[in-house]
Amino acid sequence: MSPKTIVTLSAAAGLIVAAATSNAMAQTPKRIGSFNDWGAYSYQSSNGTVCYALSVPTVKEPGNVDHGDNFFLVTQRTSQNVTYEPQFMAGYTLKENSKVQVNVDGNAFTLFTNANSAWVENAAQEPALVNAMKAGSKMVVKATSRRGTPTSYEYSLKGISAALKAISACK
Numbered sequence: 128m129s130p131k132t133i134v135t136l137s138a139a140a141g142l143i144v145a146a147a148t149s150n151a152m153a154q155t156p157k158r159i160g161s162f163n164d165w166g167a168y169s170y171q172s173s174n175g176t177v178c179y180a181l182s183v184p185t186v187k188e189p190g191n192v193d194h195g196d197n198f199f200l201v202t203q204r205t206s207q208n209v210t211y212e213p214q215f216m217a218g219y220t221l222k223e224n225s226k227v228q229v230n231v232d233g234n235a236f237t238l239f240t241n242a243n244s245a246w247v248e249n250a251a252q253e254p255a256l257v258n259a260m261k262a263g264s265k266m267v268v269k270a271t272s273r274r275g276t277p278t279s280y281e282y283s284l285k286g287i288s289a290a291l292k293a294i295s296a297c298k
Contacts, residue, residue: 159293163286167293175206178297180290184268184280192276195219199268199282201257203294211257211291213238215245220273228269231259231284245270261288 159167159178164185169178181200195218202212215227220243227238227245236256238245247253260266266282 159297160290161286162289162293164283165286165290167290167297169294169297172204175204176298178203178205178294180287180294182282182287185283186279186281188279189276192278193218194278194280197280199266199280201260201287201291201294203297205298211253213247213253213256213260215268215270217243217245217270217272217278219243221245222271222273222275225271229256230267230269231256232263232265234259234263240270257291260284261291 154170156168156170159169161167165180165182167178167180169176171177179200179202181198183196183198187194187197197218198216200214200216202214203210204212213229215229215238221227221240223240225240226248227240229236229238234255236252236259237248239248247256261284263284266284268280268282270278270280272278
């Protein structure tokens with residue numbers, strides 16, 4: 128993992144905690160480890176420990192727009208019986224009632240949107256997406272901004288299996 132990627136992942140980890148918790152409770156995430164293009168992190172919330180694997184895109188399209196900070200994460204919250212919940216977080220507000228399309232080496236998944244985030248539309252498909260990520264090499268996420276700009280992000284899946292293994296032991 129390049130030094131730039133490590134810094135970006137660390138910044139993104141902090142943004143996730145800030146977005147997921149109130150200011151009074153926001154805590155700095157603890158880095159569990161770095162695994163090629165993915166990082167594993169944890170933080171304490173009012174509902175227990177939250178653990179997640181996170182990556183930033185290697186390619187952002189179109190090249191002439193400000194994408195903000197975008198990342199893909201897979202979260203585990205054992206105290207809430209949540210295991211490997213995939214989520215896309217955009218650095219901008221997504222088009223209301225739009226869908227985000229995720230393609231992992233030819234396997235397609237649809238995510239629903241809310242503000243700047245997207246989750247698997249059919250929760251029963253979450254394990255299939257995570258398994259495709261573990262077996263795949265590249266993931267492409269296509270979204271539409273509130274302004275109607277189509278965007279595309281390519282993520283390397285190198286290290287996702289190790290990052291998921293690291294968060295599976297996180298409690």
